[in-house]
Amino acid sequence: MDLLRCVVERITFQNEQNGYTVLKGKAKGYHELVTIVGEMPSVVVGSVLSLQGFWKNDSTYGPQFTVQSFEETLPATVYGIEKYLGSGLIKGIGPIFAKKIVNTFGTDTLEIIETDVDRLLEIRGIGKVRVERVKKSWQEQKEIKNIMLFLQSHGVSTSHATKIFKTYGSDSIAIVKENPYKLADDIWGIGFKTADTIAEKLGMAKDADVRLRSGLLYALNTISEDGHCFALTEELFTTAVKLLETTSEKLQPIATGMVRAEDVISEDEAIYLPSFYFSEIGVAKKIRTLITTPAKACIDSSHVIQRLKKSDRGGITYDEIQMEAIETALASKFMVLTGGPGTGKTTTTLGIIQAFKASGLQVLCAAPTGRAAKRMSEATGMEAKTIHRLLEFKPPQGYQRTAENPLDADVLILDECSMIDIILMYNLLKAVPDSMTVVMVGDTDQLPSVGAGNVLNDIIASEVVPVVRLKRIFRQAQGSRIIMNAHRINQGKGIDIANGKDSDFFFIETATPEDALDQMLNLVTTRLPGYYHADPIRDIQVLTPMQRGIVGAANLNRMLQERLNPTSEASGAPSLSRAGIEYRLHDKVMQIKNDYDKEVFNGDIGTIKDVNLEEQELT
Numbered sequence: 193m194d195l196l197r198c199v200v201e202r203i204t205f206q207n208e209q210n211g212y213t214v215l216k217g218k219a220k221g222y223h224e225l226v227t228i229v230g231e232m233p234s235v236v237v238g239s240v241l242s243l244q245g246f247w248k249n250d251s252t253y254g255p256q257f258t259v260q261s262f263e264e265t266l267p268a269t270v271y272g273i274e275k276y277l278g279s280g281l282i283k284g285i286g287p288i289f290a291k292k293i294v295n296t297f298g299t300d301t302l303e304i305i306e307t308d309v310d311r312l313l314e315i316r317g318i319g320k321v322r323v324e325r326v327k328k329s330w331q332e333q334k335e336i337k338n339i340m341l342f343l344q345s346h347g348v349s350t351s352h353a354t355k356i357f358k359t360y361g362s363d364s365i366a367i368v369k370e371n372p373y374k375l376a377d378d379i380w381g382i383g384f385k386t387a388d389t390i391a392e393k394l395g396m397a398k399d400a401d402v403r404l405r406s407g408l409l410y411a412l413n414t415i416s417e418d419g420h421c422f423a424l425t426e427e428l429f430t431t432a433v434k435l436l437e438t439t440s441e442k443l444q445p446i447a448t449g450m451v452r453a454e455d456v457i458s459e460d461e462a463i464y465l466p467s468f469y470f471s472e473i474g475v476a477k478k479i480r481t482l483i484t485t486p487a488k489a490c491i492d493s494s495h496v497i498q499r500l501k502k503s504d505r506g507g508i509t510y511d512e513i514q515m516e517a518i519e520t521a522l523a524s525k526f527m528v529l530t531g532g533p534g535t536g537k538t539t540t541t542l543g544i545i546q547a548f549k550a551s552g553l554q555v556l557c558a559a560p561t562g563r564a565a566k567r568m569s570e571a572t573g574m575e576a577k578t579i580h581r582l583l584e585f586k587p588p589q590g591y592q593r594t595a596e597n598p599l600d601a602d603v604l605i606l607d608e609c610s611m612i613d614i615i616l617m618y619n620l621l622k623a624v625p626d627s628m629t630v631v632m633v634g635d636t637d638q639l640p641s642v643g644a645g646n647v648l649n650d651i652i653a654s655e656v657v658p659v660v661r662l663k664r665i666f667r668q669a670q671g672s673r674i675i676m677n678a679h680r681i682n683q684g685k686g687i688d689i690a691n692g693k694d695s696d697f698f699f700i701e702t703a704t705p706e707d708a709l710d711q712m713l714n715l716v717t718t719r720l721p722g723y724y725h726a727d728p729i730r731d732i733q734v735l736t737p738m739q740r741g742i743v744g745a746a747n748l749n750r751m752l753q754e755r756l757n758p759t760s761e762a763s764g765a766p767s768l769s770r771a772g773i774e775y776r777l778h779d780k781v782m783q784i785k786n787d788y789d790k791e792v793f794n795g796d797i798g799t800i801k802d803v804n805l806e807e808q809e810l811t
Contacts, residue, residue, distance in 0.1 A: 196243040196257055199272050200235055201225055205746055205773070207739070217241065230259025234340070234354065238275030240265045264337075266302055270294055273301050281333065284325030289318065305330055332357075339364045346393035352386055355379050369394065373406035384410030384435075399438060404446045405455070407436040412456065412465055416644045421472055421614055422462040468644055471618035475647070478621040482526045483657060488602055488627040491522050491551045500547055514540045517660040518547050521631050524658050528609075528651060529633045531662030532682060534675040538571045540662065541633050545572055545605060548629075553602035558582045560616070560641075562796040564608040576607070579620055593623040602628060609634030614645025637682050673697035705742040709751065712743070717755045729756055729780050729799075753779065766803040768810060775810055777803050 198217030205214040211233030216225040245259040278290035343353040372390040375382045411431040415423040457469040521544045557576035559565040568576035584592035609632045677687040689699035702708040738744045767776040783796040802811035
């Protein structure tokens with residue numbers, strides 16, 4: 193195994209989920225910067241690294257040092273210290289203050305921060321508030337490093353060690369030693385396998401009760417990740433026996449104890465996680481209650497339908513099935529409208545809204561995601577919210593709209609219901625008053641929810657609520673090859689790949705990933721904007737099924753950024769690097785995690801309007 197010592201000069205890529213990093217380092221004995229790859233989630237620009245690994249010659253990127261293990265030490269040179277402090281690791285110090293501090297204290301800088309941090313007040317522009325931020329952040333980094341040393345010696349990655357510290361603080365090491373499987377219960381992103389690695393390093397027995405219990409929960413969660421709300425006992429034991437390398441006989445008393453402790457729920461041959469069990473029961477009971485409780489207002493549906501037929505709203509006319517859907521919505525407390533693309537779901541939904549509003553009823557519209565809610569607003573002219581926003585979700589308190597503080601309206605219309613999982617549906621229905629009418633709209637052939645449960649399909653299959661299926665593909669939709677190909681796929685037929693000049697669907701075959709990249713860059717930057725008069729940033733979206741590789745998301749984003757929003761020293765436009773990704777002013781960005789505090793949701797798209805280098809913040 194080769195040894196390499198370097199100072200991190202630039203982080204090219206860093207995956208926040210698994211810590212995989214690509215960086216450029218200044219290494220002793222090498223005139224040019226070397227490329228270093230491997231799992232190094234904690235490193236920042238300026239970090240001094242002692243690396244163990246091996247050299248590999250990549251066919252695309254050239255010589256690379258692949259890291260097997262590493263140790264990080266504090267920089268000792270003025271250059272290294274300035275890079276380290278300016279990386280954003282220590283809160284309160286950005287590149288500008290890093291330069292001022294190092295110019296004042298030189299190589300003694302880190303020693304002064306460690307032993308006499310108040311001396312930073314000697315520097316113009318640094319006040320007591322900033323010094324306190326630096327002091328707190330420095331102490332956190334010290335504690336994290338001590339914990340990381342312990343955890344890394346027991347096979348834990350740096351990214352997981354950081355999460356452990358944030359959860360348990362100074363008690364981290366004691367808790368890990370006592371029961372490493374507690375990590376899997378308490379910390380999102382740390383699962384059974386990580387905890388099991390730590391336990392093995394600590395010498396914990398493979399048949400320890402805490403291990404078998406954690407393994408059973410992991411197996412049940414794994415099954416739920418495939419969309420299932422429960423597992424059959426035999427299926428669960430088969431999965432757990434293979435995972436734990438044990439026997440069903442040893443698992444049986446553990447499972448019995450878990451049922452007794454209500455860690456899991458057992459019903460017939462099914463084993464549930466409690467959250468899924470009570471959500472399923474809750475949804476079923478609430479739908480029963482809704483369909484048996486009269487609506488608050490009595491609707492003269494025949495009068496409303498006649499008015500709707502006579503009115504000329506933008507030249508919209510409804511066919512027989514669409515009118516049936518509108519009549520069913522007016523006559524029901526809970527109904528489902530379903531159909532494939534191009535069958536008129538949006539037009540019918542608009543008719544349902546107009547019918548309820550014509551009856552003097554207050555209507556709420558919602559969808560599972562921000563993009564779906566935005567499309568619903570544009571199509572109906574009604575304000576539509578995400579379900580989380582509708583329920584006023586505020587962490588850590590949770591949903592503000594509940595059974596005790598229900599939604600205030602007569603009708604709730606939900607769009608894109610195939611994406612609603614069982615737990616979200618349960619929390620939504622808890623906030624629905626018994627007198628409210630609920631209309632669910634969705635395509636059962638679309639991708640199901642990411643979370644457990646097949647809510648829309650299961651409600652339809654129950655045959656408890658009325659369902660209207662739209663099947664006719666309207667003439668306008670028949671002109672869309674996207675829609676027609678979607679129906680062909682649903683019918684088990686091959687797609688039509690004949691490219692036509694005025695088509696909305698094109699299939700371009702390439703021989704290599706490099707050719708695909710060139711084609712895509714040409715399409716986004718030149719051909720599509722030229723033909724459709726489209727803004728390449730605002731109007732075009734590129735999708736790819738992978739993160740890494742030449743046509744993976746990471747490389748595509750870098751290449752598109754260079755073409756569509758290049759940086760130049762002459763422009764003086766600021767940029768900020770985070771986890772190996774450079775964010776530039778005017779970049780198009782997408783939120784990939786729900787942030788309920790800021791009401792920004794997974795899939796929301798925006799543009800960077802401001803880059804604050806000193807505070808290391810983006811707006």
